[in-house]
Amino acid sequence: MSTLINGPGLGTAFHEWMHSWYQGMMGTNESMYPWMDEGFTSYAAARVNSFYYHERLRLHPNDAGLQQVIEREKEELPLYHASAYNAYFALVRSGLEEPMTTHADHFNTNFAYSIASYGKGRCSSNSWAIS
Numbered sequence: 001m002s003t004l005i006n007g008p009g010l011g012t013a014f015h016e017w018m019h020s021w022y023q024g025m026m027g028t029n030e031s032m033y034p035w036m037d038e039g040f041t042s043y044a045a046a047r048v049n050s051f052y053y054h055e056r057l058r059l060h061p062n063d064a065g066l067q068q069v070i071e072r073e074k075e076e077l078p079l080y081h082a083s084a085y086n087a088y089f090a091l092v093r094s095g096l097e098e099p100m101t102t103h104a105d106h107f108n109t110n111f112a113y114s115i116a117s118y119g120k121g122r123c124s125s126n127s128w129a130i131s
């Protein structure tokens with residue numbers, strides 16, 4: 001797998017790195033089951049991102065920018081993946097939700113595809129991780 005990142009963005013780097021496991025090693029089929037690929041990847045990338053910022057803060061305790069990131073994350077707890085849940089709730093309210101088993105190329109809207117694959121997949125991964 002090769003990834004081109006054309007700007008600063010550790011989140012994207014973490015996301016693509018996690019694809020090397022959830023698609024590359026696990027062999028999930030991105031077209032048939034996009035939520036398995038993007039959902040698990042998004043879940044794992046969020047966990048890695050959180051670990052990264054906590055470790056950086058441990059090494060640089062006086063970094064005000066890092067402290068803001070950590071505080072913002074604490075506000076989201078206990079919904080560790082609050083942004084994914086909020087995206088999913090927006091999809092439900094829109095009435096455009098489609099089954100997660102829909103082929104990636106057969107969703108009627110990109111909105112439904114992206115939220116089902118990334119957001120709802122991430123929420124599903126989180127549910128499994130804490131249960």
Ligand SMILES: [Zn+2]
Pocket residue numbers: 015019037038041
């Ligand atoms: Zn992805």
